Amino acid sequence: MKPRDRLRIAMQKSGRLTEPALELLNRCGLTFRQSRDKLFCFGEGEPVDLLLVRDDDIPGLIAQGVCDLGIVGRNVLSEFQLTAGTEAAPLAEWRKLGFGRCRLSLAVPQDLNYELPGQLEGMRIATSYPGLLGDWLARQGVKAGVVTLAGSVEIAPRLGTADLICDLVQSGGTLVANQLREADVLLESEAVLAGPAVLPTDERGDMIDLLLKRLDGVIQVRESRLLLLQTSRHALDAVTRLLPGGPQPTLLPVAGQPDQLMLQALCAGEVSWRQLEEIKKAGAREMFVLPVEKMLA
Numbered sequence: 001m002k003p004r005d006r007l008r009i010a011m012q013k014s015g016r017l018t019e020p021a022l023e024l025l026n027r028c029g030l031t032f033r034q035s036r037d038k039l040f041c042f043g044e045g046e047p048v049d050l051l052l053v054r055d056d057d058i059p060g061l062i063a064q065g066v067c068d069l070g071i072v073g074r075n076v077l078s079e080f081q082l083t084a085g086t087e088a089a090p091l092a093e094w095r096k097l098g099f100g101r102c103r104l105s106l107a108v109p110q111d112l113n114y115e116l117p118g119q120l121e122g123m124r125i126a127t128s129y130p131g132l133l134g135d136w137l138a139r140q141g142v143k144a145g146v147v148t149l150a151g152s153v154e155i156a157p158r159l160g161t162a163d164l165i166c167d168l169v170q171s172g173g174t175l176v177a178n179q180l181r182e183a184d185v186l187l188e189s190e191a192v193l194a195g196p197a198v199l200p201t202d203e204r205g206d207m208i209d210l211l212l213k214r215l216d217g218v219i220q221v222r223e224s225r226l227l228l229l230q231t232s233r234h235a236l237d238a239v240t241r242l243l244p245g246g247p248q249p250t251l252l253p254v255a256g257q258p259d260q261l262m263l264q265a266l267c268a269g270e271v272s273w274r275q276l277e278e279i280k281k282a283g284a285r286e287m288f289v290l291p292v293e294k295m296l297a
């Protein structure tokens, strides 16, 4: 294959991952010229182009060297890794991207009383993920029939072609609509940046490096929250213990109230209402949680 001097990233042409993937790349300073109904988008500022394909094709395109990187669900990447065979170039998950979250789960009809994987011995399980399911069954030491279906897996039990299913679940709405109940989780999934296990060391490797650094910045800022609150010196220890992970908080005096402190902490993730309520109970007040726009350490 002719060596390329531009980086090529594969992403889903149309589906759940399309908008968030494009937004993430835009935030990394990458913009593309072609309209999105085309297969190929030419990168404007940086030498990085996009290939828009079905998500199932993304790992294969990277393994063949047609693309350097891809944005794809961990479920699709892992399935490829388990089924591609030893001759395919090994792939790796280079970054977790924090969107497209879902689970690959076993779901059983409401009247099947599932407690342990051992119960599945001899049953038929419908799935689009025979690799991941087969691997899990083997690890559990269970022999069950795997019925591979490309889509509409959830109706298999009603059609009598399987006893239960193994499929992606997000809210669980589809399961309820099909009188199924989530019984066990095989894989927690989200969109990831996939690439070859060994990154190239040439100029394209340098570009990948640059992109990874920008991605890290974007992801860190996206997940960061600035927590501001007021506390008495007396309650400071109790409040600090409850702060969600992150570097040491900054403490500032409050004018005219020597026993009070203003506390400022950068939190690594979302701060929930429940966490806020706990911190308040420990003695904090005037609490604010602010998104972080940009960060330069």
Ligand code: ATP
Pocket: 012, 013, 014, 015, 016, 017, 053, 054, 055, 056, 072, 073, 074, 075, 076, 100, 101, 102, 168, 169, 170, 171, 189, 190, 191
């Ligand atoms: P394509 O035409 O590209 O093959 P698709 O129908 O396989 O599309 P989508 O339904 O758009 O794909 O899902 C893409 C990815 O989004 C999944 O592989 C998974 O990682 C993630 N995802 C998140 N939530 C769900 C969900 N509830 N159902 C299916 N996939 C989900």
Ligand code: MG
Pocket: 054, 055, 056
């Ligand atoms: Mg698909």
